[in-house]
Amino acid sequence: MYNAKGRTDNNAMLKQYSPLVRRLAHQMIAKLPANVEIDDLIQVGMIGLNDALGRFDAAQGVQFETFATQRIRGAMLDELRGSDWMSRGNRRQQRNIEAAVHKLEQRLGRAPHESEIAAEMGISLTEYQELLGKVRGTQLVYLEDLSGDEGDDDYLERHVGTEEANPMAVLQDMRMRTALVDAIKLLPEREQYVMSMYYEHDMNLKEIAAVLKVTESRVCQLHSQSIARLRVKLREW
Template sequence: MAVTTEVRAPHAPTELPRVTDPSKVPPNDARGLSKLFFDRLATLEEGTPEYQYARNTLIEMNMTLVRYAAGRFRSRGPQELEDIVQVGMIGLIKAIDRFDISREVEFTSFAVPYIVGEIKRFFRDTSWAVHVPRRLQEARVELAKATEELSSRLGRTPTTRELSELMNLPEQEVRDAKVASNGYRSASLDAAVSSSEDGESVLADFIGAEDAGLELVEDLHCLAPLLAELDPRDREIIHLRFVEELTQAQIGERLGISQMHVSRLLNRVLTRLRQGLQTTR
């Protein structure tokens, strides 16, 4: 174990041993050292250099816990092991920050559930391209197993009724599980689907076009609260100009003010609305 201890003055506060490479400390040694570091960490003020040293050393010394937990998930998905380790490190850091040594619990027993929980949350949040209810996620796994078993036994694709009987689920549940399976993987809109003399077609070509009216809907949605903040006369001017489509002269006659005054009021209100829209977008 690579540990060096600095010499200190007789009356200096107890210092932690300086570990030159915490990531290479053997697990058995790390267990004892971790207890020492946790004891000292509890007495240090957060944010001080010594606190950061103790916390960072604990993280590096216990990385073997993360790699051990991550190894259990090698076959769970296409994610590289290193990505899973990075996620598990978040769980390790949470465990270190929340560990209370006064409870007399082994840190390894406390940390592993945090690490595994963080990794499982990662798979839950990233494995499905769209949100699917948990019961259908679980049914998809059973559906895959049942389909493989029946296909092998029958020599053909099983029917929904046959799957329903084997899975002991209503036929509608089986249908829902089939639909849910489509949400497990997504395809890029730029994915090529066919080629011709005119060039290559992509999936987006067959889905539809952008609706120009959507931007107008968004603008109107943002504009509504801004209009509500106007005083009654300003709202009336906007209504007369853009709903009843009156000219400025006609608005002046309706309100008993000059066309010039209407123009100034209209410009002031429109400037205010434009600025409000730019802020909310």
């Protein structure tokens, strides 16, 4: 978009791509504790969008939305890292949940119910569900955020000692993919739906809640529990 003088109209571009900022914020919020406000993420994301407008060079052959997405996510992640969004106590509680899930899976030979996990942890079901809301999510890392400042794709290759230590190589390992697919198949049916809608169909919490006829906070609980189960399975792998 250009103004009457043929220059990029930043205000018009900010307005056009503000829905992208909101969409990325809603995608990220399910992976974050309840104390993180969606409006704060959107505000920081708009700063990232403005930065993208100032840095974008069409001559590089990259679409603006792709470039802006990286800058917006990067701005949000920088803000989260700087504010230490997950406390040590929450991290410890997350590990406690995973430990309880692991013990029960070994004992029962199946995915444990929420009530069973709560009992294993010595707390009520209500307390356990509230805990899921507090510890929801894990450390956020997007592969595109691991590129260099100038977007060089070989950044990972230049910063790892061996091919085995390259996280990209691990992600591309078919055994790892197979283990993840198998772990997802072992999730309870409703949690499988949540993971599919969130990651495969790019739906936000409100949309998933409408489909499942539950509250957004309940979707967050189911997402947190799914992540805990998957982390246990992949740690075994």
